[in-house]
Amino acid sequence: MRVPDLRSAARNGAVRLRAALGSIRTGWGATWAGLRRAVDRLAPQRRVDRYWTRTLVSHDSFATPRESEEQLEWRFGQYPLFREFSGLWGEHDGEVVLDYGCGPGNDVVGLLLYSGAARVIGMDVSPKALALAAERIALHGVDDRRFRLTQLTDADPTIPLEDESVDFFQSMGVLHHTTDPAAILRELHRVAKRSAEARIMVYNRESVWFHLFTACELQLWQGRYPNLTAAQAFERTTDGPACPIARCYRPEDFVALCEDAGFETEFLGGYHSESELNWLRDSRERAIADERLAAEHREFLSELELDQHGYPAWRGKHAGVGGSYRLRRR
Numbered sequence: 001m002r003v004p005d006l007r008s009a010a011r012n013g014a015v016r017l018r019a020a021l022g023s024i025r026t027g028w029g030a031t032w033a034g035l036r037r038a039v040d041r042l043a044p045q046r047r048v049d050r051y052w053t054r055t056l057v058s059h060d061s062f063a064t065p066r067e068s069e070e071q072l073e074w075r076f077g078q079y080p081l082f083r084e085f086s087g088l089w090g091e092h093d094g095e096v097v098l099d100y101g102c103g104p105g106n107d108v109v110g111l112l113l114y115s116g117a118a119r120v121i122g123m124d125v126s127p128k129a130l131a132l133a134a135e136r137i138a139l140h141g142v143d144d145r146r147f148r149l150t151q152l153t154d155a156d157p158t159i160p161l162e163d164e165s166v167d168f169f170q171s172m173g174v175l176h177h178t179t180d181p182a183a184i185l186r187e188l189h190r191v192a193k194r195s196a197e198a199r200i201m202v203y204n205r206e207s208v209w210f211h212l213f214t215a216c217e218l219q220l221w222q223g224r225y226p227n228l229t230a231a232q233a234f235e236r237t238t239d240g241p242a243c244p245i246a247r248c249y250r251p252e253d254f255v256a257l258c259e260d261a262g263f264e265t266e267f268l269g270g271y272h273s274e275s276e277l278n279w280l281r282d283s284r285e286r287a288i289a290d291e292r293l294a295a296e297h298r299e300f301l302s303e304l305e306l307d308q309h310g311y312p313a314w315r316g317k318h319a320g321v322g323g324s325y326r327l328r329r330r
């Protein structure tokens with residue numbers, strides 16, 4: 001009798017201990033979240049830097065150069081049309097190439113290995129991302145003189161480069177997260193050589209992600225974010241609820257922003273995430289038939305046309321979330 005009693009007392013004790021530890025962990029988690037919110041309120045101009053230092057776009061680290069190269073190929077496969085619309089890796093023989101918001105260095109490495117660039121400059125607000133980029137470049141044994149990594153802050157759009165010193169720049173998935181994209185575009189214009197070219201990706205409002213996933217699946221069917229506009233709900237869901245800024249742009253609005261900064265700009269289309277193609281296949285008809293969904297979203301979904309690969313296009317442009325633009329400095 002005693003042994004089972006002791007066992008059951010121990011079991012009950014363990015359950016209580018686990019519950020107590022759980023509540024302490026929850027308590028600390030809540031405290032940290034509260035602290036972060038307080039710091040963000042006190043120093044809002046650094047909240048973007050803080051978020052992207054906490055939240056890396058990927059934590060991959062690679063044992064061999066081959067693993068690193070395989071990851072680059074794998075990444076193209078995750079996003080149909082990404083390779084085509086981003087123009088990666090391009091031919092940049094002897095050029096100076098800037099990757100603005102390079103994150104942990106996927107494209108810095110790809111450009112160094114495959115584009116023929118003389119020099120690749122990666123810039124980002126996240127010291128952690130830059131450290132990973134440096135590690136990965138070292139794995140490939142790239143000569144130090146061929147690259148430079150620079151830490152920026154979102155609080156100051158200045159780009160620490162000479163006027164007209166860059167032949168080509170790109171910025172993939174960055175400007176929609178920044179406080180002042182117009183000022184950054186003006187800086188990019190200043191550092192770009194005359195007739196330099198560029199590719200930029202920002203989130204595309206005219207996309208399956210926006211009209212089907214955000215407005216219909218999340219807001220209407222799951223009942224989440226009932227009091228937010230679709231654009232506000234989009235901001236909460238693409239990079240997680242703590243991401244301080246995540247805008248989506250109508251192509252004509254982003255083109256106007258780039259033109260104002262002095263670039264001739266063309267919208268190439270939106271590349272897709274695999275999830276968008278799945279949502280479209282599974283839910284498009286149901287969404288169009290659901291009269292509670294606002295007309296704007298139902299019309300968008302009705303107007304989509306599938307190309308020969310089954311990729312949706314709206315008014316002649318692919319309708320993925322990866323809104324891609326080709327720029328030329330005027």
Ligand SMILES: C[S@@+](CC[C@H](N)C(=O)[O-])C[C@H]1O[C@@H](n2cnc3c(N)ncnc32)[C@H](O)[C@@H]1O
Pocket residue numbers: 048052053057100101102103104106107123124125126129152153154155171172173174177178179
């Ligand atoms: C979604 S990640 C994209 C990273 C990389 N371009 C890629 O395609 O893998 C967004 C990056 O933008 C950076 N970022 C955010 N605000 C920035 C700013 N104001 N200036 C430069 N980089 C910024 C973040 O640190 C993060 O690495």
